Amino acid sequence: VSAPSAPTGREPTLKTVRLVVSGLGNIGRRYLDILIGKAGLLRARYGLVFHVVGAADSRGAAFDPAGLDLAEIVRLKKAGRSAADYPRGYTPSGRGRAGLPPLALIEQLDADVLCESTPVSLDDGEPGLSCMRAAMRKGMHVVTPNKGPLVLAYRELTALAQQQGVRLLFCGTVAGGLPAINLGQRDMAGATIERLEALPNLTTSYILDQMTRGLPYAEALAAAQAQGCAEADPSLDVEGWDAANKLVILANSVLGMPATLGDVAVEGITGLTLADLETAKANGRTIKLVASAVRREDGSYTLRVGPVGLPAEHPLARLGGQQMGIVYHTDIYGTISAAILEEEPTPSSATMLRDLLTIYAAP
C-alpha cells in the first residue's frame, strides 16, 4: 500500500529493485541524495530496497551489479568530477569507466528501471530518447522528468512501453514536483475536461512577479539569471516554448490529443511592458504566462501559450515567483486546481521517486 503504515515492529518482506541513473546534473545528483536519505523509510514503509547498479554522466559512468555507493558518487559530483572516477576497489565489483555512454551502460547491465534526467534536448531528444528506447526494449521501466523525448516522440514511446509491458512514467515533465499529469490522468478519469490552464514555467513566473514589483523586463530577466532561475539563453522560457512543450505533453498524456508543438499558438513575455502590467492591475488583473487547452466540438483542443490577465479570483492569479500551478475545468468534478511552491530543485528530482513508487508501491 502507498499509505504509510504505523510501525509494526517486524520487517516487511523486502523487494530489491535495480536502477540505472542516467544524468547526474542538478536533477540527477539530487535524486541520488533523495535515494540515500530515504533508504530507511522506503524499506520500512514499502519494503523496497533500491540498488543503483549504474550511474552515468556526460563524461562516463560507474557500475556495480551489487549496487554503487551513492554517497561516493555524490561526493565525486560535488567535487566537479565524473561518475567515471568511481574508484576501482571501493567495492569488489564496482568500477568507473571514462567515456562510457549511458546507452552502452544500459545495454550491458541487468536492471529494472532507467531513471533518466540527462539535459533536455528539443532538437533530437538525445541522449535521453535512445536510452529510453533501449531500456524499454530490454524490458526495463522508465521514469523521467526529461521533456525532450516525450515532446518529440510521445506516441512512439508510449506504444513501445505498452508493447513491452513496461511503465513509462514522467510526472516531473510538466510542472516540477506538482503531480499535474497524475491529477489529470487519474483523478479526472471519466470526466470531460472542458478546459485546462497551467502556469508550468518558473522562469517567466519569477520575471512577471518581479515586474509586478516595478522592475522593467530587462532588469527582471537579469534578476532571474542572477537567481539561477533563468538560463544564459533564456529564449526557450521567455518566448513561451518551454510552456508550449509542457502543454504538448499534457495534451498527449491527459487530453488524449496527439498534439505536437506545431499545434500550439505561442506568444512569450518579451513584449510585455510595465505599463501593460499596471493597466492589468488597475483592472484587478494579474498578467501570467498561461498555457491553455480549450475543448472544441470535435473533442480536440485549441492549444495556446501566451500572457493572460487573470482576474483576482482565478486560482492561478495569486501564484508567486516560485510557484507553478494547473486548473482543470471539468463536467463532473467541478473546477479543480493544484499548485506547488518549489523553492529549489528537490521536488523536481523527487518526481522520479514518486514514479518509482507508482510502479512498485501502488495499492
Place this chain on the structure above:
Amino acid sequence: VSAPSAPTGREPTLKTVRLVVSGLGNIGRRYLDILIGKAGLLRARYGLVFHVVGAADSRGAAFDPAGLDLAEIVRLKKAGRSAADYPRGYTPSGRGRAGLPPLALIEQLDADVLCESTPVSLDDGEPGLSCMRAAMRKGMHVVTPNKGPLVLAYRELTALAQQQGVRLLFCGTVAGGLPAINLGQRDMAGATIERLEALPNLTTSYILDQMTRGLPYAEALAAAQAQGCAEADPSLDVEGWDAANKLVILANSVLGMPATLGDVAVEGITGLTLADLETAKANGRTIKLVASAVRREDGSYTLRVGPVGLPAEHPLARLGGQQMGIVYHTDIYGTISAAILEEEPTPSSATMLRDLLTIYAAP
C-alpha cells in the same frame, strides 16, 4: 489506460461490472445520472459497461440481474417515490420490493461493487457500515463518500478489505470532489508530510465568506440554510465536528496514524464575531475553519480543528464560500496545495465513479 485515447474506430473489448447502489438521496441519485450520462464515454474510453443490478433507498429496493433501467429509477426518485416502486414487467427480470433493506439486497445479489451513499451516521455508521462489511465478505469492492463507517471503523474496514483481497475506496469522504486523499496517498508517496492543512467543510466556508462581507454570524448561518448548504441542525458543521471527522480519515488514510475523534482538539466558528473578522482583516489575514495535522517528533501528528487567521499568501486564504482545499507541506515534494470549486453536489457524487475507475481503469 486511464488517459483518454483518441478514437480508433474499433470497439475495445468490453468488460461488464455489476454494481449495487445503496442510498438514492442527493448523492446517490446524481450518481445514477452520471452513470447514465457517461455510459457512452466509459464504453469508448475504457471498454467498461456498468450494470446496476440493485438499487436501494430507505423505503425499499429494486433489482435486476440483467441491469436496472437507471432512467426509470431516477424518474421515480425525482417524483418523490422509492426504488421499491420499480415496475414489475418493465424489464423481464427486474422488480421492486418495498421494505427490502440494502443489506438484504447485497446478500441476495451477485455483484462486483457496492456503491454506498446512505446518510452519514456518526453514532453507529449504519446502515453503511454493515453493508460495507457484508459486501467485502462476499468479495465485492466498496466505493463510498460516506464518512461515518470510515471514521468509526477505519482499521477494521481496511483490514477486512486487505484480508478479502478487495478494494475499499473513499476519495469522496474528505472534501467533496477534491481528490485530497488520492493526492496524499499516491502523489506524496515516499515523502514525510510535515504538516497538512485543510478546509474540508463547505458550510463553514460559506458562513465565514458571508461574515467577511459584513453579515453577523446568525444571519450568515440563516443565509447558508436558505441556500441549502447548512442543515436545519448545523451543529455538526459549525462546531467543527464535520471537519474533525474528515481529519480523522486523512490521519488514518494518508498520515498512517490510527487516530480517532478523541485525538482531535476541536473548536468551531460559533464564537466568532464580525469584530474578530475585521481585526484579522486589518492584519492582512482571513479567518477560516482549518483542520490541521502537525508532525511530532515521534512520527504521529497533533490534530486540530479551529478558526485560524491565514495570511494573504497562504494557499487556502483566498478560497471562497463554495471551495474546499488542502495543503501538504512535505520534505521532498515542496508545498503542494489543491482546491475545488464545487457549486452543486455532482462532484461529490462523481467521486464514486473516480473510485470505480481507480479499480477498473488504472494503468
